[in-house]
Amino acid sequence: MTQATPNDPAIARLSLVDRYLPVWIITAMALGLGLGRWFPNLNDWLDTVKIGTVSLPIAIGLLAMMYPVLAKVRYSRVGAVAADRRLMITSLVLNWLVGPALMFTLAWLLLSDLPEYRTGLIIVGLARCIAMVLIWNDLACGDREAAAVLVALNSVFQIVAYAVLGYFYLELLPGWLGLDTASLDVSMWEIAKIVLIFLGIPLAGGYLTRRWGERSRGGEWYETRFLPRIAPFALYGLLFTVVVLFALQGETITSQPFDVARIALPLLAYFGLMWGLSFALGIRLGLTYEKNATVAFTAAGNNFELAIAVAIGVFGVTSGQALAGVVGPLIEVPVLVGLVYVSLWARERFYRASIVTMPSNRP
Numbered sequence: 057m058t059q060a061t062p063n064d065p066a067i068a069r070l071s072l073v074d075r076y077l078p079v080w081i082i083t084a085m086a087l088g089l090g091l092g093r094w095f096p097n098l099n100d101w102l103d104t105v106k107i108g109t110v111s112l113p114i115a116i117g118l119l120a121m122m123y124p125v126l127a128k129v130r131y132s133r134v135g136a137v138a139a140d141r142r143l144m145i146t147s148l149v150l151n152w153l154v155g156p157a158l159m160f161t162l163a164w165l166l167l168s169d170l171p172e173y174r175t176g177l178i179i180v181g182l183a184r185c186i187a188m189v190l191i192w193n194d195l196a197c198g199d200r201e202a203a204a205v206l207v208a209l210n211s212v213f214q215i216v217a218y219a220v221l222g223y224f225y226l227e228l229l230p231g232w233l234g235l236d237t238a239s240l241d242v243s244m245w246e247i248a249k250i251v252l253i254f255l256g257i258p259l260a261g262g263y264l265t266r267r268w269g270e271r272s273r274g275g276e277w278y279e280t281r282f283l284p285r286i287a288p289f290a291l292y293g294l295l296f297t298v299v300v301l302f303a304l305q306g307e308t309i310t311s312q313p314f315d316v317a318r319i320a321l322p323l324l325a326y327f328g329l330m331w332g333l334s335f336a337l338g339i340r341l342g343l344t345y346e347k348n349a350t351v352a353f354t355a356a357g358n359n360f361e362l363a364i365a366v367a368i369g370v371f372g373v374t375s376g377q378a379l380a381g382v383v384g385p386l387i388e389v390p391v392l393v394g395l396v397y398v399s400l401w402a403r404e405r406f407y408r409a410s411i412v413t414m415p416s417n418r419p
Contacts, residue, residue, distance in 0.1 A: 084298040092306015121293030125190040126262025150355035162322040176380025185357030196399040198349035323387040331356035345407040360385040
């Protein structure tokens with residue numbers, strides 16, 4: 057099976073949800089904003105039950121979104137991906153050196169007069185993506201096995217390095233530069249708990265489902281019958297999460313539009329620059345399209361579950377830092393959906409010769 061390009065007839069066979077995804081995303085955003093504005097008490101109701109510091113409805117949406125994608129991963133190939141040192145090193149450099157440094161720079165350049173929002177954005181920049189990146193990578197026809205490995209790698213580094221980088225970018229580096237400083241008191245256990253919930257549960261579910269399906273019914277049944285049945289639930293989970301996110305913050309967004317716009321500006325620059333720099337570097341290094349797309353989306357996305365949890369836990373639910381953390385995914389979702397289409401265009405533009413001959417990693 058060869059991969060479909062954006063102009064292929066195969067695109068016409070996409071499901072209604074896949075084909076008009078931007079329309080559904082915009083509709084979900086508008087619905088969430090409307091619900092949050094029209095029903096002010098909905099915010100309190102949605103936020104009543106939590107997993108850690110994350111609202112239960114958001115947690116359900118994220119788990120529903122990630123499970124089908126992780127069930128598609130061919131885990132027998134993960135070892136070969138992990139052995140690709142060039143891929144591993146490139147991803148680590150982009151995620152843990154370039155990404156936090158870029159967000160720090162943009163936050164200080166564009167929010168120098170708003171210290172709470174600035175600190176919140178730096179916290180977002182330190183939280184590398186482990187959830188929604190799987191959706192963006194899958195929609196862009198990236199390498200699923202590489203995405204699973206890089207997400208797991210980010211998770212390990214997140215547990216070990218997050219608090220250290222928080223100290224460096226909020227206290228040490230600003231002090232060296234003569235800028236205002238802030239403190240970040242967050243435990244490794246709190247970070248590990250969020251990683252275990254939002255990556256560990258769907259990863260274990262996806263792995264066990266594949267093992268069960270292939271052993272009990274065979275690989276062909278699993279790939280051609282089972283996976284197509286559960287695949288739509290990833291996008292249903294995404295749309296549900298978008299509705300809940302915007303509903304939780306509908307009143308805040310509509311009552312403080314100027315503040316949201318100020319926070320959105322560095323985020324827009326960050327997502328575009330990180331994805332563009334990462335993809336250009338991947339072309340320069342000779343990565344295949346699938347791996348390049350995976351590296352780019354992994355580098356551009358952020359772990360908003362962790363960022364919001366840290367901002368609320370350290371600075372409080374009504375703080376400017378928490379608002380900046382919440383605005384992060386509200387900007388990330390539509391921007392990275394747009395970058396999925398940019399990625400597919402770039403595949404046709406820069407990888408045209410390999411599209412016909414390269415075997416697909418689609419089921």
